[in-house]
Amino acid sequence: MNEAINLLAMDLGASSGRVMLGVYDGESIHVEEIHRFANQPVQAGGHLYWDVLRIFHEMKQGIRKAAKAQGSLTALSVDTWGVDYGFIDSQGQLLYSPHHYRDQRTADSAGILDSLLPPEEQFRLTGNQSARINTVYQLFADLRISPWLRETADKMLMMPDLFHYLFSGVGVAEQTIWSTSGLLAAGETGPSLEVLNKLGLPVELIPALVPAGTVIGSVLPALQEELGIGPIKVIAGASHDTASAVASIPYISKADAAFISCGTWSLVGMETEQPVITDLAREYGFTNESCYGSSNRLLKNITGLWILQETQRGWAEAGEPVSHHEAAMLAQSVHRTAYAAPVIDPNDDLFSTPGDMPGRIEAYCTRTGQTPPRTKAEIILTILNSLAFSYAETVKELEALSGQIIRRIHMVGGGIQNVLLCQLTADATGKEIVAGPVEASAIGNIAVQLTALGAVQKAEVRDLVARSCTLSSYYPAL
Incomplete structure (x- = not known):
């Protein structure tokens, strides 16, 4: 060896x-x-x-x-x-x-x-x-x-x-x-x-x-x-962290796939041969950035787990801390009861700055004629469910812009450790979700270095990443 x-x-x-x-x-x-x-x-x-x-x-x-x-x-x-x-x-x-x-x-x-x-x-x-x-x-x-x-x-x-x-x-x-x-x-x-x-x-x-x-x-x-x-x-290397994360995606077929780089913020997009600079792309709020190699990243920045993290911070300051594991379990428990969670827009200005997120969720629901969540479990599920709906809407926009039916979504980054978020995304989009790697930016960074050193060929990077991490698949609930 x-x-x-x-x-x-x-x-x-x-x-x-x-x-x-x-x-x-x-x-x-x-x-x-x-x-x-x-x-x-x-x-x-x-x-x-x-x-x-x-x-x-x-x-x-x-x-x-x-x-x-x-x-x-x-x-x-x-x-x-x-x-x-x-x-x-x-x-x-x-x-x-x-x-x-x-x-x-x-x-x-x-x-x-x-x-x-x-x-x-x-x-x-x-x-x-x-x-x-x-x-x-x-x-x-x-x-x-x-x-x-x-x-x-x-x-x-x-x-x-x-x-x-x-x-x-x-x-x-x-x-x-x-x-x-x-x-x-x-x-x-x-x-x-x-x-x-x-x-x-x-x-x-x-x-x-x-x-x-x-x-x-x-x-x-x-x-x-x-x-x-x-x-x-x-x-x-791929010096923008999202470029490194996208470089790590182990596509099964890039032509009909979208990606979600999921963390505090979520980047939802797809790789295209050329920038998409149509009026519709601008109206939808998409931007174009360079990928490792010669392709283009057509993507939109969506508020990610920031709202949940800020909610947890507020609870902790009030002496009622909820860990990431506990948050996931609470959301799972209420999800099983078929609770009809309201839907918020994660990119609404209401959620853009630090503060009382549960209170702002209640205000948003009141403004939009929805019943606000009351318990911690309902609040957490509302946040996760709303992220999934936001992802689904963005994927539909990508299909409209590209003229391509997206069959699979690759989710990478720390947010994929939330299993319920992955499943909710599969349900909301109606697409297969392939989750992994968690350490997408770091693995992509390392993989690009290996190609620069001649230790790995560019065409081998996706397979190398697939061998280096655990991938999980989620399918829409019937």
Whole structure:
């Protein structure tokens, strides 16, 4: 048997980060969480920032732990949420900590941007839905507020590119993360010059774009000495976390399948050969982003288990905690009684911010003429059932946009550990559900690294993932 290949997936979410060790033995991938840490934004001077150096420090702790536990490490790659970035000057220094996407500095300039480039035109040119959190809105605001950046900033690096730069000293623009920016031409591998010209944004700030699965260098010698490691390769993988998750999907037949990446937020979509930039796609609220390889992700962002998590948080603060396992059991118990749960819209603004979710569910039901849930079990089932209905509606929209009957839905991510949610989704959609892997972003990250190293062929990735995880199937109830 060939010697195992040890790889690190740095998987960063908007509230926590993980360093995951991936071991490839020539047949399958085994992933293990080595280090987990909080990723909390910092409020300063009326603005919201990411604590980049603290995140980088925690990543280094993960490398130390992995090296101690496993010995030699071959490569690492970072995947993160989209849209955020940092500026590097001509001396290679980070100018200041990157802003958080919820920072309010875009408020005063968003209307100006929309007058120069209306949302429907943004969609036509880039395939991205307009949103104030998007990179294009943030960059436009930054250059209006701080015009000195035009002279001082040498390049802007999206979050995973920034961490790859801190590790390797090499700054590139990886395609999947930049496809979330609202700055790339739809279906192309470069910036939209029309967008940049209309908004007066300098193309020089955008580094050379590279495809997912590019070896960009090695960990800097000084870091090797600090961490007591060898020359670990740094790989720009599928750097957007959803791109990594989708790369892990073990399709049975991609042509007639949709996917749901299910966690705090749910991404519902399908892979297409080209971006879908029709008026109907824009009206439905879909966006287009790049996949690992050459395909396109046509998807919609839906509020996921956030509403349940916020509900549990409120109960815990009231001294009545309900664990994930207990929540699942409560929902199952009332589901068996054929309780007719009301249906809420998870994307309603009512549920978009922290607060009393049971109270907001009651208010929504009253507003829409439905009987509100009363018990904890009824509230939990209402949330899960409503998610399933939302997924079903989105799948119907995908069928309308693609002209393709979807026969199977692949669910990946931590949310699939909720068995009832998987079954409710099968019932609501009338489709077969194939659930797995749970650690989709980490496994996808590792799999793309293996292709970059030449250890696995691109065409083999789906089969490799299927061998590396447990898949469960759910069918609509008769």
